[in-house]
Amino acid sequence: MNSQLSEFLGAKVEAQRALFASGATLSYGFRRRQLKKLAEALDEWEAPLCEALWKDLHKSTEEAVLTELSIVKGEIRNHLAHLRGWMRPKRVSMPLKMFPSRGRVVTQPLGTALIIAPWNYPVQLLLNPLVGAISAGCTAVLKTSPAVPNVSQVLVQMIGATFPENYVTAIDGHREVNQALLEQRFDLVFFTGSPDLGRVVMQAAARNLTPVVLELGGKSPTIVDRGANVAVAARRIAWGKCLNAGQTCIAPDYVFVHSSLRDEFVEAFEAALHKLYGGDIKGSRHFGRMVSQRAFERVSNYLADGRVLVGGATDAAERYIEPTLLEVPNGEVEVMQHEIFGPVLPLMTFDDIDQVSEFVCDRPHPLALYYFGPTKAGKAFMKRAISGGACLNDTIMHIANERMPFGGVGASGMGRYHGRESYLAFSHRRSVVATTTAIDVPFRYMPYKLFGLVKKLL
Numbered sequence: 019m020n021s022q023l024s025e026f027l028g029a030k031v032e033a034q035r036a037l038f039a040s041g042a043t044l045s046y047g048f049r050r051r052q053l054k055k056l057a058e059a060l061d062e063w064e065a066p067l068c069e070a071l072w073k074d075l076h077k078s079t080e081e082a083v084l085t086e087l088s089i090v091k092g093e094i095r096n097h098l099a100h101l102r103g104w105m106r107p108k109r110v111s112m113p114l115k116m117f118p119s120r121g122r123v124v125t126q127p128l129g130t131a132l133i134i135a136p137w138n139y140p141v142q143l144l145l146n147p148l149v150g151a152i153s154a155g156c157t158a159v160l161k162t163s164p165a166v167p168n169v170s171q172v173l174v175q176m177i178g179a180t181f182p183e184n185y186v187t188a189i190d191g192h193r194e195v196n197q198a199l200l201e202q203r204f205d206l207v208f209f210t211g212s213p214d215l216g217r218v219v220m221q222a223a224a225r226n227l228t229p230v231v232l233e234l235g236g237k238s239p240t241i242v243d244r245g246a247n248v249a250v251a252a253r254r255i256a257w258g259k260c261l262n263a264g265q266t267c268i269a270p271d272y273v274f275v276h277s278s279l280r281d282e283f284v285e286a287f288e289a290a291l292h293k294l295y296g297g298d299i300k301g302s303r304h305f306g307r308m309v310s311q312r313a314f315e316r317v318s319n320y321l322a323d324g325r326v327l328v329g330g331a332t333d334a335a336e337r338y339i340e341p342t343l344l345e346v347p348n349g350e351v352e353v354m355q356h357e358i359f360g361p362v363l364p365l366m367t368f369d370d371i372d373q374v375s376e377f378v379c380d381r382p383h384p385l386a387l388y389y390f391g392p393t394k395a396g397k398a399f400m401k402r403a404i405s406g407g408a409c410l411n412d413t414i415m416h417i418a419n420e421r422m423p424f425g426g427v428g429a430s431g432m433g434r435y436h437g438r439e440s441y442l443a444f445s446h447r448r449s450v451v452a453t454t455t456a457i458d459v460p461f462r463y464m465p466y467k468l469f470g471l472v473k474k475l476l
Contacts, residue, residue, distance in 0.1 A: 024198045031202045033184040034130045034157035043127065043155045043185065046105055050098065052152045052181070056145070057094045059180040060087055063172065067141055070168035074137075076307040077262060085261060086141040089418070093146050096420045096437050097153045104153070104441050107450075115475045119453040125445040127155035128229070129205030134196065134219070136211045137165035137309055138265040138359075143210045143233075144173060148186065150440025156206070160188040161199060165309050204228055206444060210267075212357075213429055231433030231443050233267070234426050235357050236384040240270040240413070241374055241399065243391030248279055251390035251411070252286035255363070256294060258388075258413030260341050263306035264361035265313075268386040270413055271357060272346075272364040274374045280367050287343050288328045300331070300338055308337040308360060317360030320344070320353040324364060349377060371399065378403045382429035388413045406430045 042048065060067075064087060071077040071086065110121040131151050135144035140163050151158040160177060162170035170190045177188035189195060200207075200222035209219045210233040223230045242251050259270050275283045295302040308314040314337040321330055321342065329342035341361040346353060353364050368374050378387070379402060387405035389396040396410045406426040407416040417424055417436075425434030435443045461472045 020194060020198065023194065024201055027189070027195070027198050028202055030183065030187055030189075031130060031159060031204070034159065034187075037184045038127070038129050038157050043157060046102055049101060049153055049155055052185075053094050053098055053101075053149065055180055056149065056152065057091060059176055060091055060094075060145075063176045066172045067169070067176075070166075070172045071141070073168040074140075074166035075262065075265075075309060076303075076305070078304045081261065081304060081306075082141075086139055089142050089420070090145045090149065092420045093149045093436065093440065097149055097441065100438065101153050101441070104438055110449075113475075115472075116451070117459065118457045119451050122450045122452075124448045124450055125154070125442070126448050128444055128446055130157045130159070131206040131208060131444055132159050132161065132199055132202070132204040133208045134161045134199075134210065135163055136267075137163035138262055138267065140166045140169045141173065144188075147208045147210075147231075147435060147440065147443075150435055151208075151444045152186075153441050154444035156444045157184070158186050159199065159204070160186065161196060162188055162190045164190060164192045206231070208433075208435075208443070209233070216431070231435065232426070232431045233424075233433075233435075234385065234429065234431040235267040235359075236382055236426070236430040237271040237354070237357055238268055238384040238386040238388065238405070239374075239378050239403075240273040240388040241371075241390065242273060242275045242279060242283055243371060243389065243395060243399075244276045244278060245392040245395070246276075246279065246390040247411075248282045249286045249289075252283055253290040253293070254411075254413050255388070255390075256287055256290040256341065259363050260291075260294065260305065260361055261414065263308060263339070264317075264341075264363075265306070265309060265359050266414070267357075268407070268414060268417060269359075270363060270388055271384070272354060272366070274366050274368050274377075277367040277369050280365075284327050284343060284365075291328065291341050299340055300333065300336070305341075308339060311337060313337070313360065314339065317358060317362055320358065320360075320362050323351040323353040327365065329361075371395070375399060375402050383427045385426045385430040386413075386416070404428070 068079045068082045071082045107122040107124045112119055112121050133147045144160055162173050174188045174190050203226045206229050207223045208231045213234045216232045216234045220230055255270050295305055299305050318332045324344040324346035327343040327345050329340040331340040339361050344362055344364050346364045383404045385406040387408040389399050390411050400408050409416050421437050423434040423439040424436045425431055
């Protein structure tokens with residue numbers, strides 16, 4: 019590893035540690051001012067961010083606002099509305115055996131945090147965790163993704179113009195920068211990315227016993243059962259799959275359709291794509307592109323794993339893959355072994371919902387689960403299948419409410435954030451017992467007189 023790079027980054031981390039140790043970040047007023055500064059920066063830098071998202075991902079302004087900027091702004095509003103209450107110590111009732119003590123739970127900021135963002139939603143997934151770090155009273159080092167160089171450049175400029183670097187700093191760079199950062203000692207590492215990279219981050223954090231929040235991914239299943247509104251299901255699935263050209267960690271990854279609905283669903287899915295993008299999907303400014311040539315080749319190769327029912331067109335020069343419904347013979351083909359992260363949706367049919375439940379439950383827990391069908395049947399299915407989040411008769415929307423926690427479970431991640439959960443993710447909940455000295459009950463001291471009576475109080 020480059021020792022100069024390590025020393026350079028180490029100096030930045032130490033400067034943030036010094037600021038945190040001074041207590042400057044702890045007051046309610048300071049945290050509130052910084053949240054407002056971030057909100058103002060988002061307004062000021064909206065146009066450059068949207069332009070950069072278009073250059074890197076072919077993401078339209080509308081989609082950029084809906085899926086990136088508005089989510090961060092909503093998070094900030096929620097924190098501004100509730101921060102004072104979250105910071106307030108919570109009284110805890112005390113049992114008689116602890117008389118005359120009083121108990122409280124107090125939140126303390128963890129300290130200096132490292133936030134590593136992915137490329138697919140490079141604004142939202144960098145700045146949303148930052149809101150939690152600011153409201154908790156932490157300092158933060160932000161690592162942008164090199165896969166989206168235009169967005170990364172704008173984010174570094176925006177953060178540099180908004181905050182002093184000994185409080186919040188954004189750093190770009192490639193793998194060697196990530197490695198050098200992970201060599202530093204932080205008080206929390208917040209990582210969003212693939213499960214494979216999540217293991218690397220967790221291993222590095224373990225060297226310093228640093229806690230981690232890992233927002234990963236996985237193969238999020240979608241079920242279209244008997245009794246579903248097929249037209250609505252197809253439209254919502256197509257929309258959820260096509261956002262950011264399928265490069266979404268909670269995108270529907272594959273779909274199980276009841277055999278009696280198979281033909282109707284295929285027709286409805288094709289019709290939904292036409293309504294979303296018109297007759298020329300490639301020419302629509304609302305349909306994105308694969309982030310890199312490598313990603314294009316990986317996803318386009320999946321088209322050979324089944325029979326194309328809808329779509330299937332590709333253009334390597336533009337890194338374009340048409341939204342594709344791909345009927346696969348079973349769950350053993352290559353496209354069913356990895357998170358797709360692209361606009362290819364494998365389809366399988368079923369007759370017995372118990373077989374679908376067994377299929378889903380036998381695989382690593384996904385980040386999301388989507389069921390379309392009767393409410394009662396959907397709730398019963400969701401009781402059996404574990405996932406980070408879930409939607410009944412919808413996709414994606416569980417991430418849109420900043421008042422609800424978002425996070426993975428098992429292979430799809432650990433820890434959660436959004437709203438109060440973001441505040442808590444960057445905080446330590448500390449138990450504090452205060453005992454008066456005016457009364458000193460003798461029963462707890464040796465030689466434990468009247469122990470028989472004390473025992474009944476335990």
